[in-house]
Amino acid sequence: MEMSHDFTQEMTVRVSPSLIEANHILSLSLAELRQTISGEIHQNPALEVLDFETCRACAAR
Numbered sequence: 001m002e003m004s005h006d007f008t009q010e011m012t013v014r015v016s017p018s019l020i021e022a023n024h025i026l027s028l029s030l031a032e033l034r035q036t037i038s039g040e041i042h043q044n045p046a047l048e049v050l051d052f053e054t055c056r057a058c059a060a061r
Contacts (some may be wrong), residue, residue: 041047
């Protein structure tokens with residue numbers, strides 16, 4: 001009696017909603033990113049914009 005085993009390996013990619021959103025944000029131009037942030041600030045009263053100056057060379061406050 002001969003026994004046969006068939007094993008197969010399968011890989012699937014699962015993409016979470018947060019990964020989709022992150023990829024979308026990373027693909028935006030600067031103007032689109034600013035517009036998106038502005039829209040989110042107007043829709044969500046818990047968000048606020050903090051104004052502070054940063055060094056253009058090293059990004060230090």
